[in-house]
Amino acid sequence: MKIIEEKLSPVITDVMCDVCSCSTIPPGGSAEFGVLSADWGYGSQHDGERYEVHLCEPCFFATLSHLRRQKMVDDTANETGESSAPFGLVERDNYFKG
Secondary structure (H helix, E strand, O other): OOOOOOOOOOOOOEEEEEOOEEEEEOOOOOOOOEEEEEOOOOOOOOOOEEEEEEEEEHHHHHHHHHHHHHHHHHHHHHHOOOOOOOOOOOOOOOOOOO
């Protein structure tokens, strides 16, 4: 026997960028956003803290650009001359996610 009961459950209808507060849903599309996250554990200065920042595409790449510049400055100061591979890029042309 099936017992059916109507329940209300939260549904995400939009993801707003935490930097510029714009919607991450392009016209006629679905949410497209990046996430900067950290879950600090035992021994870290921020032990027990968890961070999650949702970023629209322009803010994501502006943030990535800032981090890339900082890495270049650090590499220059340390004279490491690290690789010129795209910073943070893990995969390219993955059109069929999942």
